Amino acid sequence: MMKMMKNGLRALSGAGVCLALAGCVSCKTGDDPVMGNWSADLPYESGRAGSFIFSRGVDGVPKAVVLYRWASPVEVKDLVVDGNRFAFNHPYGYRYEGVVLGDRMIARLAPRDGKTGRLKEAWLPFRGWRNPEPEEGVRTEDARLGEPIDLLKDGLDGWETMNPKAKFGWRFKDGVLSSQLGEPPKGSWTNGGANIRTKRADFFDFNLEYDVRVPKGANSGVYLRGRFECQVVDSYGQKPDCHSMGAYYGRVAPRVAAEKPAGEWQHVSVTIYKGRITTWLNGVKIIDNAKLVGVTGGAIDADLYKTGPIYLQGDHSDADYRNMILRPAL
16 A cells, blocks of 8 residues: 555656645655645535544554545544655545645545445546644633624625525525525435525624524534534434534534424524634533634635635525624624
């Protein structure tokens, strides 16, 4: 496997994708340059956000938590690191190989046959960058908040679809913004509906409060800055995990179960501030000052430190939103 990695990375270096970093001979790489938190711009027309967290356990064995475009981050079991080079096989059926040059990553991926190990298609090159660690000693409750912005004041006029080809099932009536396309067909994860986002995309640190209501078995989500999903789902009566109501999706699970049954209005208050997130659900603190370690599946991109919109998920099932108030941090 090590030989395969080195040979593959030699080919990668000759493929032209590292031309932008060809002169970076003095980049500081350290003793273990691959380790750290990385974001990536994956080689697709949409769903380009990727995330890699490389670390070593107490036994020194390298490990990785990887987000591939959609769904949740997964742990990779076969990460191999050789100096500033790395390689692994993603559980979704992709081979990754890359090289780190300072705070930049040059890498590639390709679909892989799980039985034979052979690549099924050509390599796709992509680039990534190292993320700085969030500032220590920060508490979200330290944020000073500005004047409230009513995101539903103008109804749907303040929002836009994220996929013009998708079915637009959003309606605004009596102060309630609703996605009304019903459940996905049997055997499908999507009802073909459109996600929507605020036309304003200059939000960074803020507190967002809203009421949300979902039918039984429903799944939606609120993306903060378009990158960090605060999960909306019918998970009443279930043990909390990182996919439960109010979770920092796929990253941080609620500390306790505080959701209400399907069909009831629920209140969420979530604050992101200086790389931290705190979430209250129905008056109960369920996430306390957790680090924003990476974007979540479906993010608009993988930039942890860029402004962005609020976006609502409408491609899974129905959901109702009201009283959506954002207060920017000063």
